[in-house]
Amino acid sequence: MSYEENSHTDMEKTLLTLKQDIENGFFQEKEKLPSVFELAKNYQVSYETMKEVIQLAVNEDILTRRAGVGVFINSQPIFSSGIEQLRSVTKMIQHAGKTPGTQYVSADIVNPTKYDYQYLRSAETDKIAKIERVRTADGDPVVYCIDKVNQQLLPMSQLHSKHSIFQLLEEHSEMRISYAVAFIEPISYDEKISPILNCQPDQAMLLLKQIHYTESDEPVLFSENYFRPDVFRFYVVRQRT
Amino acid sequence: MSYEENSHTDMEKTLLTLKQDIENGFFQEKEKLPSVFELAKNYQVSYETMKEVIQLAVNEDILTRRAGVGVFINSQPIFSSGIEQLRSVTKMIQHAGKTPGTQYVSADIVNPTKYDYQYLRSAETDKIAKIERVRTADGDPVVYCIDKVNQQLLPMSQLHSKHSIFQLLEEHSEMRISYAVAFIEPISYDEKISPILNCQPDQAMLLLKQIHYTESDEPVLFSENYFRPDVFRFYVVRQRT
Numbered sequence: 221m222s223y224e225e226n227s228h229t230d231m232e233k234t235l236l237t238l239k240q241d242i243e244n245g246f247f248q249e250k251e252k253l254p255s256v257f258e259l260a261k262n263y264q265v266s267y268e269t270m271k272e273v274i275q276l277a278v279n280e281d282i283l284t285r286r287a288g289v290g291v292f293i294n295s296q297p298i299f300s301s302g303i304e305q306l307r308s309v310t311k312m313i314q315h316a317g318k319t320p321g322t323q324y325v326s327a328d329i330v331n332p333t334k335y336d337y338q339y340l341r342s343a344e345t346d347k348i349a350k351i352e353r354v355r356t357a358d359g360d361p362v363v364y365c366i367d368k369v370n371q372q373l374l375p376m377s378q379l380h381s382k383h384s385i386f387q388l389l390e391e392h393s394e395m396r397i398s399y400a401v402a403f404i405e406p407i408s409y410d411e412k413i414s415p416i417l418n419c420q421p422d423q424a425m426l427l428l429k430q431i432h433y434t435e436s437d438e439p440v441l442f443s444e445n446y447f448r449p450d451v452f453r454f455y456v457v458r459q460r461t
Numbered sequence: 462m463s464y465e466e467n468s469h470t471d472m473e474k475t476l477l478t479l480k481q482d483i484e485n486g487f488f489q490e491k492e493k494l495p496s497v498f499e500l501a502k503n504y505q506v507s508y509e510t511m512k513e514v515i516q517l518a519v520n521e522d523i524l525t526r527r528a529g530v531g532v533f534i535n536s537q538p539i540f541s542s543g544i545e546q547l548r549s550v551t552k553m554i555q556h557a558g559k560t561p562g563t564q565y566v567s568a569d570i571v572n573p574t575k576y577d578y579q580y581l582r583s584a585e586t587d588k589i590a591k592i593e594r595v596r597t598a599d600g601d602p603v604v605y606c607i608d609k610v611n612q613q614l615l616p617m618s619q620l621h622s623k624h625s626i627f628q629l630l631e632e633h634s635e636m637r638i639s640y641a642v643a644f645i646e647p648i649s650y651d652e653k654i655s656p657i658l659n660c661q662p663d664q665a666m667l668l669l670k671q672i673h674y675t676e677s678d679e680p681v682l683f684s685e686n687y688f689r690p691d692v693f694r695f696y697v698v699r700q701r702t
Contacts, residue, residue, distance in 0.1 A: 279576045287652060303645060304545060306699035335520045397701060404544060404695045406647030406665035411528060424647035424665040430699070449647055456697060458547035458641045458671070 234263045234273045239282065242293055249295040253283060284450075286422060294450050303454040306400050306432075308384040309365060309445065312452070313357045321356035327379035329371055339431050339442045340370060347371040351379060354416055357451070364413045364446040373440060385441060398435040402428045407446065417448050425449060475504045475514045480523065483534055490536040494524060525691075527663060535691050544695040547641050547673075549625040550606060550686065553693070554598045562597035568620035570612055580672050580683045581611060588612040592620060595657055598692070605654045605687040614681060626682060639676040643669045648687065658689050666690060 238259075241247055253259065253274070260270035274291055277283040284292050313320035330350050332342045342348060349371045355363040367385055373393040374385070381388055389395040405427040409419070419425060425446045432441035447454075479500075482488055494500065494515070501511035515532055518524040525533050554561035571591050573583045583589060590612045596604040608626050614634040615626070622629055630636040646668040650660070660666060666687045673682035688695075 276574060276576065279574070303697050304699055305702045307702055333517060333520070335517060399701060400699045402697050402699050404645060404667065404697065406667045406690055408649045408663050408665040422649050424649040426645065426647045454645045456544050456643050456645065458545055458643050460547045460639050 230265045230269050231272050234265050235276050237263060238273060238277060247293050249293055251293050253291040253293060303456045308386040309355050309363050310384040318357035323354040324380055325352035325354060327351045336368060340439050342370055349374050349379060361417050362448050362451045364417055366444040368442045395434050395440050397432045400430040400432040402430040404428060413446050471506045471510050472513050475506050476517055478504060479514060479518060488534050490534055492534050494532040494534060544697045549627040550596050550604050551625040559598035564595040565621055566593035568592045577609060581680050583611055590615050590620060602658050603689050603692045605658055607685040609683045636675050636681050638673045641671040641673040643671040654687050
């Protein structure tokens with residue numbers, strides 16, 4: 221990369237103006253950005269400078285380039301937090317100042333799978349409550365949740381409750397979830413879940429497969445949460461070992 | 462899900478045998494699995510039971526289903542570790558008992574971008590060393606690394622060194638990396654990087670964007686690491702807040 225000092229200053233200024241224009245709603249979230257040529261004319265900078273500015277905004281996750289389609293304005297993440305902090309999805313959405321909502325996909329009592337034996341230490345004779353829900357923030361679908369819990373801990377009548385499963389477990393079984401072991405997986409397009417979350421075909425999701433434990437290290441809840449990456453952003457502080 | 466007790470036992474046994482057959486190399490990593498019909502005949506179970514077994518193995522990340530193509534055997538992860546532990550990629554590969562290798566893509570001295578100002582606190586007059594490398598484990602490409610460091614900290618002659626950047630920074634600038642703040646992003650197919658890592662079009666990658674700090678909280682290294690998810694698996698312990 222090489223550019224003159226003055227075009228560098230132009231770049232800085234143009235990036236700032238572009239950001240403000242997005243914040244002020246001049247360009248709308250998820251909209252396609254006008255062409256580089258148009259933008260350069262608009263912001264009174266050279267074509268090359270405008271291209272650089274767009275690249276910087278892509279680097280900063282303000283814009284997304286879709287091959288052969290154009291450049292799009294990202295929705296701003298509503299939630300950015302240390303992944304080592306465990307909160308219910310409900311709390312995460314509230315914390316971002318949005319109203320959490322729930323659309324039930326299904327709630328069933330099922331036999332445990334091998335997976336459940338391993339993760340929930342369930343016996344063969346146990347029944348598992350399996351709840352699939354779309355979690356919304358101000359009405360927008362943002363997380364797809366599959367939760368599995370031993371049916372004894374969560375009465376059938378509560379499967380469609382509006383309360384978080386964390387809260388239901390506390391109220392009905394005096395089980396307080398203390399921590400979770402989460403496996404972090406990137407997921408490319410999923411035929412079922414991506415369209416529900418309004419994800420584009422080239423948008424990956426972040427899947428957290430979580431085993432939730434009580435203070436006495438008893439696994440009580442296994443959940444698979446698919447997060448829209450433009451809405452939820454996770455970071456972690458990694459200590460040198 | 463509903464099945465008889467005896468087919469449940471069949472399922473357990475068949476899953477175990479399938480796992481052993483994969484471990485013993487009867488089915489090879491990355492190969493396509495035979496049809497459900499053939500497998501059922503092979504393992505002497507019903508078609509339905511075999512379908513369940515395959516689903517369980519998919520759940521356990523032993524197999525991957527590719528829509529319209531078939532079911533494939535995953536390569537077993539060579540590295541599974543708490544994401545909050547920071548090691549160099551070199552150490553991660555060694556830790557898994559594999560021999561780390563490096564293929565250089567490019568090493569350049571570039572002007573800092575807005576991004577670098579923010580993350581490396583570099584001045585406008587600074588030059589940035591940008592190193593792009595493919596990291597290999599026993600010769601297989603497993604991580605794509607883009608590293609950026611202030612050029613003053615890493616002499617030009619060392620840009621192609623076989624040592625880890627962590628080690629080079631210690632030896633040449635007495636800078637010991639103490640921790641990193643890593644942003645966790647799922648990435649779908651990338652036209653440049655996915656083919657280099659031998660990723661299938663429907664395989665997502667895990668990107669860690671990391672700002673590395675010294676003990677005195679000075680940011681000295683910014684890196685973007687693209688991990689093949691079938692090779693590296695990260696988990697995190699999340700504490701309830």
